[in-house]
Amino acid sequence: MLKSSVTAAPIRLIAVDIDGTLLNPEFEISEIDLAALRHARQRGIEVIVVTGRRHTFALPIVQQLGFDLWLICSNGAVTRSLTGETFHRDLLPEKTSRDLCGVMQEFRGQTVLTFDKDGKGAIVLEHLRELEGSIQRWLGKNLEYIEFVVPIENALTTDPVQVMFCGPVARMQQALRALDRSGLPITVLRTEYPGRDLSIVDVLNAGCSKGHALERWANYRGIAREQVMAIGDNYNDIEMLAFAGRPFIMGNASEELLGRGWPITRSNAEGGVAAAIEHVLNGTALDAAIIAK
Secondary structure, three states: OOOOOOOOOOOOEEEEOHHHHOOOOOOOOOOOOOOOOOOHHHHEEEEEEEEOHHHHHHHHHHHHHHOEEEEEEEEHHHEEOOOOOOOOOOOOOHHHHHHHHHOHHHHHHEEEEEOOOOOOOOOOOOOOOHHHHHHHHHHHHHHHHEEEOHHHHHHOOOOEEEEEEEEOOOHHHHHHHHEEEEEEEOEEEEEEEEEOEEEEEEEEOOOHHHHHHHHHHHHHHOOOHHHEEEEEEEEHHHHHHOOOOOOEOOOOOOOHHHHOOOOOEEEEOOOOHHHHHHHHHOOHHHHHHHOOO
């Protein structure tokens, strides 16, 4: 785990998560958050979106910002520009993926492979029977990319981006324990939405995370961690927040994350991204940073 280091250095890079952070409960970017990010960009601060979404699935959201930027997608596995230029990929080796499918036989009905490609076959699973209830919205948005392969190992003709396990929170807690016992060289990240009884467990290559991808990008840009601001809300954001010199946790995060000692901004329903940016750039108090529209 990277240690957090909070300083007052001038910010040069803002890293912002999408779901639960940039998107409000209606799955939209609020006008106040949009204005705050554009204002930061006008002041010469780089904005990078850091998300668990695949690049293709993140694009319609990020394009709304209205300026050029880079995306760290799939929880750090792929860093790519809006125009499709790739900076870095960190794929899960095919052999490790096969071993993982074998170890996780009990969870085969919740297993999803994702590949760094466009069109059908970017997402592979065996069937929908054990997924529809908990992840129906995600499936509906991705139907054009889904291919059904039985057994799922037959799809492993190249290295995938990740292996995902999706389902109710209690079921995915069991999957996490099984992964912990596996002994495989992997990174395991979880994203939880208790209100929807949904948990997504992403298995990536060892050492792959949002935090390490953000660190790689900051080093490439010549930006010190003290000059990096990050805003997130979920467990898969922990490494990113720990790396950033100015981390902010959304007010809608779980009590466990809110208790980690990071500054807490407003929720995603209250313009929390804008509140954090205004606090850093203008010294506005977090509890009074948003003026009602």
